[in-house]
Amino acid sequence: xxxxxxxxxxxxxxxxxxxxxxxxxxxxxxxxxxxxxxxxxxxxxxxxxxxxxxxxxxxxxxxxxxxxxxxxxxxxxxxxxxxxxxxxxxxxxxxxxxxxxxxxxxxxxxxxxxxxxxxxxxxxxxxxxxxxxxxxxxxxxxxxxxxxxxxxxxxxxxxxxxxxxxxxxxxxxxxxxxxxxxxxxxxxxxxxxxxxxxxxxxxxxxxxxxxxxxxxxxxxxxxxxxxxxxxxxxxxxxxxxxxxxxxxxxxxxxxxxxxxxxxxxxxxxxxxxxxxxxxxxxxxxxxxxxxxxxxxxxxxxxxx
Amino acid sequence: xxxxxxxxxxxxxxxxxxxxxxxxxxxxxxxxxxxxxxxxxxxxxxxxxxxxxxxxxxxxxxxxxxxxxxxxxxxxxxxxxxxxxxxxxxxxxxxxxxxxxxxxxxxxxxxxxxxxxxxxxxxxxxxxxxxxxxxxxxxxxxxxxxxxxxxxxxxxxxxxxxxxxxxxxxxxxxxxxxxxxxxxxxxxxxxxxxxxxxxxxxxxxxxxxxxxxxxxxxxxxxxxxxxxxxxxxxxxxxxxxxxxxxxxxxxxxxxxxxxxxxxxxxxxxxxxxxxxxxxxxxxxxxxxxxxxxxxxxxxxxxxxxxxxxxxxxxxxxxxxxxxxxxxxxxxxxxxxxxxxxxxxxxxxxxxxxxxxxxxxxxxxxxxxxxxxxxxxxxxxxxxxxxxxxxxxxxxxxxxxxxxxxxxxxxxxxxxx
Numbered sequence: 076x077x078x079x080x081x082x083x084x085x086x087x088x089x090x091x092x093x094x095x096x097x098x099x100x101x102x103x104x105x106x107x108x109x110x111x112x113x114x115x116x117x118x119x120x121x122x123x124x125x126x127x128x129x130x131x132x133x134x135x136x137x138x139x140x141x142x143x144x145x146x147x148x149x150x151x152x153x154x155x156x157x158x159x160x161x162x163x164x165x166x167x168x169x170x171x172x173x174x175x176x177x178x179x180x181x182x183x184x185x186x187x188x189x190x191x192x193x194x195x196x197x198x199x200x201x202x203x204x205x206x207x208x209x210x211x212x213x214x215x216x217x218x219x220x221x222x223x224x225x226x227x228x229x230x231x232x233x234x235x236x237x238x239x240x241x242x243x244x245x246x247x248x249x250x251x252x253x254x255x256x257x258x259x260x261x262x263x264x265x266x267x268x269x270x271x272x273x274x275x276x277x278x279x280x281x282x283x284x285x286x287x288x289x290x291x292x293x294x295x296x297x298x299x300x301x302x303x304x305x306x307x308x309x310x311x312x313x314x315x316x317x318x319x320x321x322x323x324x325x326x327x328x329x330x331x332x333x334x335x336x337x338x339x340x341x342x343x344x345x346x347x348x349x350x351x352x353x354x355x356x357x358x359x360x361x362x363x364x365x366x367x368x369x370x371x372x373x374x375x376x377x378x379x
Numbered sequence: 380x381x382x383x384x385x386x387x388x389x390x391x392x393x394x395x396x397x398x399x400x401x402x403x404x405x406x407x408x409x410x411x412x413x414x415x416x417x418x419x420x421x422x423x424x425x426x427x428x429x430x431x432x433x434x435x436x437x438x439x440x441x442x443x444x445x446x447x448x449x450x451x452x453x454x455x456x457x458x459x460x461x462x463x464x465x466x467x468x469x470x471x472x473x474x475x476x477x478x479x480x481x482x483x484x485x486x487x488x489x490x491x492x493x494x495x496x497x498x499x500x501x502x503x504x505x506x507x508x509x510x511x512x513x514x515x516x517x518x519x520x521x522x523x524x525x526x527x528x529x530x531x532x533x534x535x536x537x538x539x540x541x542x543x544x545x546x547x548x549x550x551x552x553x554x555x556x557x558x559x560x561x562x563x564x565x566x567x568x569x570x571x572x573x574x575x576x577x578x579x580x581x582x583x584x585x586x587x588x589x590x591x592x593x594x595x596x597x598x599x600x601x602x603x604x605x606x607x608x609x610x611x612x613x614x615x616x617x618x619x620x621x622x623x624x625x626x627x628x629x630x631x632x633x634x635x636x637x638x639x640x641x642x643x644x645x646x647x648x649x650x651x652x653x654x655x656x657x658x659x660x661x662x663x664x665x666x667x668x669x670x671x672x673x674x675x676x677x678x679x680x681x682x683x684x685x686x687x688x689x690x691x692x693x694x695x696x697x698x699x700x701x702x703x704x705x706x707x708x709x710x711x712x713x714x715x716x717x718x719x720x721x722x723x724x725x726x727x728x729x730x731x732x733x734x735x736x737x738x739x740x741x742x743x744x745x746x747x748x749x750x751x752x753x754x755x756x757x758x759x760x761x762x763x764x765x766x767x768x769x770x771x772x773x774x775x776x777x778x779x780x781x782x783x784x785x786x787x788x789x790x791x792x793x794x795x
Contacts (some may be wrong), residue, residue: 118476136756136789206617207625229561229619317760319563320619321768339564340748341757342468354751 106255163250406459487700559621591793604776
């Protein structure tokens with residue numbers, strides 16, 4: 076009898092979250108997509124369809140910048156994947172070792188940079204690496220390797236890698252913590268059963284633990300992907316909106332910011348900016364879909 | 380703190396305003412938070428003493444928010460009577476939208492040269508909509524002790540300039556010149572726009588570029604880049620990663636001999652440096668050549684077209700064209716020079732030196748600011764990039780000029 080009635084309590088309980096989420100996430104998202112289809116001339120806004128996207132991808136002035144930003148973004152992501160995640164896994168494996176002393180201290184120390192603001196991280200590293208006041212040249216000099224020092228943030232060929240490694244330093248705690256939790260959840264019985272079969276030490280890690288934490292590694296990869304393609308703050312804090320030297324650190328976020336809000340004498344263009352933002356949204360959407368449907372569904376899960 | 384002062388000031392002015400019914404109160408919109416005390420303590424009392432029936436309120440907002448706040452207020456009809464004008468297109472758009480009144484007929488306007496007014500005029504120069512307040516002058520600030528110690532005299536020609544840099548490099552105690560390329564605008568503003576006017580002959584070249592008679596690939600526009608490319612040898616170690624505050628600190632700590640500067644640095648440098656400083660203008664090619672300086676228009680005041688107190692506001696604007704206003708303003712803010720034709724006595728020796736060049740040289744403004752940075756790609760932003768690239772030697776002067784010209788010609792008709 077009750078089944079046909081509308082369950083009002085469900086609506087009431089869902090309402091706050093749905094309303095807030097709609098107001099601050101769904102509406103702005105669709106409004107941005109809509110804004111990308113308009114243009115403004117002589118203070119009159121009019122509908123132009125896909126014209127902004129045609130400019131973005133067809134006009135070399137825009138498309139060169141876009142592909143440069145996308146390429147830099149890919150490099151930024153690849154460096155995270157090959158540096159941050161393996162080191163994160165290794166740290167977690169070491170931390171979960173039962174005989175390690177001061178594990179809690181190491182865990183906290185490694186995690187702390189993650190909670191720092193981008194502005195602090197950007198500023199602190201700029202000072203550390205500064206050729207004038209920085210400690211990096213002196214430290215290298217004290218071990219006789221001064222010749223290896225270069226003003227990395229100012230060199231076109233090193234700047235992006237340097238910033239990516241700074242970002243890795245900051246966020247290494249997140250994969251470490253997630254993997255650490257996954258490792259702790261592996262039951263002792265499984266490992267002991269392996270030991271009985273003669274699998275110990277390193278081979279226990281490769282053959283038992285790693286397959287069991289693969290789903291966590293997948294989640295970390297997707298978090299890194301989304302985080303990197305939305306990144307903006309660190310580049311802006313360290314190199315400014317022009318993402319110097321010579322746009323070598325320009326990623327989609329800084330490109331979008333510069334276009335949307337304008338910079339110095341360049342007046343802001345919300346419509347082209349929205350077109351870039353829509354492009355970013357599309358790229359992230361495709362990436363996440365590939366992961367969800369191509370990888371996530373094929374991962375084998377074990378239940379204990 | 381400033382907010383507290385501001386609210387006290389607002390409170391105070393409302394109480395005072397209530398006392399006499401015939402009084403008119405005019406409000407000023409501005410982004411110059413820093414100037415609040417200057418207006419309250421020095422400028423407004425003088426004006427109010429001469430015009431007892433007018434009360435003035437100075438209500439600044441944060442610099443980064445100013446444009447947005449002002450636009451919102453103008454749309455809502457709640458903006459103040461007087462509006463502080465940013466140079467060029469930002470204010471031009473306000474005038475074209477009917478938010479700023481035409482001030483061409485204001486008596487005080489006669490006291491300003493055409494260069495001074497150019498930042499707040501329509502493209503054809505037929506209407507002026509803001510009264511120019513202040514400009515900043517480019518040049519080089521130098522460490523007098525370092526010059527004495529190494530025995531270098533003040534350079535006036537380019538050959539002497541590089542000889543001086545070479546002497547400091549050979550001496551080894553000082554970084555010859557404090558400038559970095561990390562922030563990019565240093566190389567463009569303190570470098571290219573500082574030395575450039577001597578090559579493209581100031582206004583002559585700038586206007587010819589706007590008219591399409593010269594192009595950025597002409598020798599007079601490429602030459603400053605060629606000079607800039609020679610600077611790299613005299614900048615400090617790792618200048619590629621040196622930021623603007625780094626450069627300022629290196630100079631004020633006495634580590635560098637020469638600082639390519641804008642006059643806005645004067646107040647800060649006076650407070651920081653404990654050695655004597657002097658200034659010299661951008662060197663000319665050959666001794667005796669006419670010199671040109673970048674005397675860049677920066678700030679002005681316009682009238683809200685919807686102001687109900689337009690008559691009183693016009694009185695204040697008129698007064699802003701007088702020598703009295705210019706003297707108060709220029710002395711309170713050394714480094715921000717009055718744009719009027721009046722001869723103003725300034726106390727700060729460094730500021731005096733900067734302003735003395737106006738008598739010897741022709742004034743011009745930064746070449747990229749008027750009209751030429753209206754489209755995409757933006758010429759000013761591209762000039763930042765090109766100046767930094769050329770300084771580092773990552774791009775040849777010719778390539779950089781060709782790239783800028785190609786970018787400009789995509790959207791600017793006279794250059795096509």
